[in-house]
Amino acid sequence: MKGASTVEKPPGGGASGEVSPRTVPSSEKVTAKRLSHRLLIDKIVRRLVTVGGIAIIFSILAIFFVIILEVVPLFLPPSITQLKTLVPKTAALPFAGGVDRYQRVAFSLTQSGQIRFTSLISGAQLESVKLNPNQPIQVTAVTSAGKNRYAAGTSIGQVIPFQIQYPVEYVDDERIISAKAIIDEPIHFDRTQNQPVRDLAYSISDTGPVWVALMESGALNLFAEEESESLLGPSESVEIRSILPSGTTEKITAMAIDGVEQDLYVGTSDGQIIRYDISDRSDPKLGGAVYTTENSKTGITTLGFLLGDQTLVVGDERGRVSTWHVVTEPGTTDRRLVKVYDYFPHQGPVTLLQKALRNKGFMTADSSGRIQIHYGTSGKTSLTFQSDATPLQTMALAPKGNGLLTLNDQGALTHYEVDNPHPEISLDVLFGKVWYEGYPQPEYVWQSTGGTDEFESKFSLTPLVFGTLKGTFYAMLFAIPLALLSALYTSQFMHRDLRGKIKPTIEFMAALPSVVLGFIAGLWLAPILEGILPGILLLPIVLSVLILVFMSLLRQLPERFKMFVKPGFEILILVPVVLLGTWLSIRLGYALEEFLLAEDYRIWIRKALGLTFDQRNSIVVGIAMGFAVIPIIYTIAEDSLSSVPPHLSAGSMALGASPWQTAIRVVLPTASPGIFSAVMIGFGRAVGETMIVLMATGNTPIMDFSPFNGLRALSANIAVELPEAPVDGTLFRILFLAALMLFVMTFVVNTIAEVVRLRLRKKYRSI
8 A cells, every 4th residue: 555664574573673682603602711711811820920020039139138148247346245353362463364265264373473263154263373382483574475375584584484274074065174284494594693584575386485585684585495306316405595686775665576486576665676587596686677657766565476477566655556567578588577557546555465366366455454456457446445454454365266354453354255256357358459468569369268277368359350350351252243243144134044043053052051161161172272372363363354355256256156155045155264264273373373472372472471371261261151151142132133123124225225234224223222131131141150260260369351361250259169168257258248249240230231221222212
């Protein structure tokens, strides 16, 4: 019918306006399920990566704080704690004192010649012994030869040697310490007039004991006992007496004999130190003299040698304390004194000097009871404190250096605990030049251990830092040009098929253990390199010239010959050229050594340049460590160069630039952030390398930039010395300090690399 409209029903037969439910295909259900599964996996992995990253950060921080905790005690100041004061029942003027190594029993020698023993645990007075029980004596001077050996001068011209021993017994696992005195026969220095002994010097060496007594008249009398060897019977003791020549008209105020009994040093009231040569006991000779101060004549009050008998400590009446080294003149046997350090002065005359028995430390004191702790190597005064023993009469340092006894004029004994575990350490010792015993001038030296306790530890880290940077420099000098130029050629010029084989091969080099590289470098490369070094040094020049000549000739060939070399495979035809150039360089090196270098380049280097040649030197380290660093630098740099967008290269060449110009002026600047990161990561790898440096060098901690000498790096030094370092000892903590320095150096290098990388990336982002 006209005007009627037809309404079509929706598909499916439903009523008008109703939508039938859509049936979801099974493929869409599977896709949604996979998507949710992937999202769940991504979420789990994201959480795991986050937790792993946080764990790594906390692990690094934990390592950092462990290292810090081991290093901090090196720089803590010493401290002294008063433990107890013991007052004797009978007051007496003490002349000397001492204590056993466990600080259980102390002794004191009084003016009346009585040796008193006191328990430091209970405070009880133990037995007492007289030096001369047959007659009353007055002690006028006391000196020590170390190892609990003493000598007392008396008012009747006698010298009585005695030794204090501390026997140790164990009863029911308990340590019991007793004390006893072994008194030798008196030595009569003046049999006629019985002059008092005013001062005394005493020393014991392998040749026998020597005593020098200053009599009241001012005469210096020497008495020595020497063992005379006999071929027919036992050796006999021979007594030698002599009188030293007068060396001054001034009053003698102090004396000291060195441990080898070669020299006697005498201090005077006008500030002179006079040396006597007593190596010939029967004929002592007067040596040279030196004034301790140039502008004022200040009397010397104390003289004494530190452990090892090469450093003389001088104290004067103005409270000044200084150390002097005994130096032998080059080419002669003459010895002289050279001033090394001045220490923090006392407020009054220096009256007492006590040396440590295990290191180069010592203590000085004045009559007011002010005591100072010094160290001979560093030249530092680490602590000054006021003792309760006033007026202070004598003091004694415990054998381990962890305790101190002071006695006043009434014999009251005060016991102190000394906490000074690392007295030899200061920033100047670790990083500055130090004037060590036996050296003509201050130097940087690392020599941590010696054969005896008398050895002066040398803990300068500067040679180790220098060796680390030196080895890194030569490694980077070898690795950077090869790695970067290889990466540039591989990414921009090499054929894709060849690149797919070369790159994995170079990356595989990173899997070689460094210990294997060090072993090969030390035992195989070093001897070979020593024989062909002139040729190796000529190799870059010869190869460059030979390759340029060969490629120039290659370009002159007709086109029909060039078609045999596919683009990107040119490197293959250069392999024979490189081998030929290497052989030619070695032959030229032999010729150069024969005709120009006196047939042996090592002799020529020593004569012409003043340099020594070590077989395991920095060149060997540079090649071996550079071989280990090349894969890291190459891989990162090649990835950065290959990641440069292709349209940049295409646009450059479309504008007429050659492939080489495009690579240098477009690709290289764009990839510079990654290249810089590659170099910095390689630098960090070289800084922390241990085994190659350890095995390929002589591990000599010297400050010499010569490539012909070895080195010692921080990492190699840790590996060498940590297994034998006493736990919590000074060397142990210094090695942790070296590890901290490596940690900081790596952190600083990585931080600088990241900052520069971000700036370069921002700069070239707009290209």
